[in-house]
Amino acid sequence: MMTPLPSLAALRAFEATARHLSVTLAARELSVTPGAVSLQVRELEQTLGVMLFERRPRQLVLTEDGSTYFSTLRRAFRMMREATEELTARNRAPVLTVSCTPTFAAQWLVPRISDFEQRLNGIDIRISASNRLTDFVSDGVDIAIRHGFGRYEGLTSERLIDDELVPVVNAALARKHPLTTPADLSAHVLLYDVQRSDWQLWLEAVGAEGIDTTRGPVFVNSNGAIEAARAGDGVALVRLSLVSRELAEGVLVAPFPTGIATDLAYHLVYPPSALDRPAVTAFRAWIVAQARGA
Secondary structure (H helix, E strand, O other): OOOOOOOHHHHHHHHHHHHHHHHHHHHHHHOHHHHHHHHHHHHHHHHHOOOOEEEEEEEEEOOOOHHHHHHHHHHHHHHHHHHHHHHHHHOOEEEEEEOOOHHHHHHHHHHHHHHHHHHHHEEEEEEEEOOOOOOOOOOOEEEEEEEEEEOOOEEEEEEEOOEEEEEEHHHHHHHOOOOOOHHHHHHHHHHEEEOOOOHHHHHHHHHOOOOOOOOOOEOOHHHHHHHHHOOOOEEEEEEEEHHHHHHHHHOEEEOOOOOEEOOOEEEEEEOHHHHHHHHHHHHHHHHHHOOOOH
């Protein structure tokens, strides 16, 4: 004949009280009153026929029986929590955290991400936009897109986008002050991001002279320069991939087809073990195809 089990509420009250050695803290955890916890523990002692606590002034101490019982119950409750977490986790959509720069997120990734969500609607994708280097473990990041030379020790790095830098300008501003040759840039404000030297490199590449590259607003990232160009505040030098939407809509125009190539590019970066996760593998395949225009 099986021994009947005490009520689960009483067992929970005892386990929480024994863990905290405090009725007040146990009551707070269980969202009940201290009186309710004390009553449940006393009923459990009566059911078992043993004393589980020594009740000293302002102090609870487990008896020998109470300590043995608590040790077993604690393992049992831990197993129940783990089993519940495992079950619910299987029913939750896998979470994929992608880290990238704010510019890449706003100009390239976000406008395309709905395509990924439609193709793989079982993945909960989260975008972490930051310019700082990613610590994949402490930041909880699965995969990152970074702008640089692609050398990241201990990580896999794949060149993703390396299109050339070209000037872009608000279409209305270009009609008002035509840009027929690079020399016409002297009549416009040049917009810079943190790579201020890029404008000088581009002008040298196309043989343009007499254009002052020491004046003009500097933005902390390309997104600021692009937004200023959209607003008609000047001409920005950016990667074509970051303004494909604006060019297609006719908001911006690229008056000069000549671009300059640099060693810098956007890279897909991740720990080698990241591809063990199906969600990361699916995202990698999708973004590589997007970068190639598929």
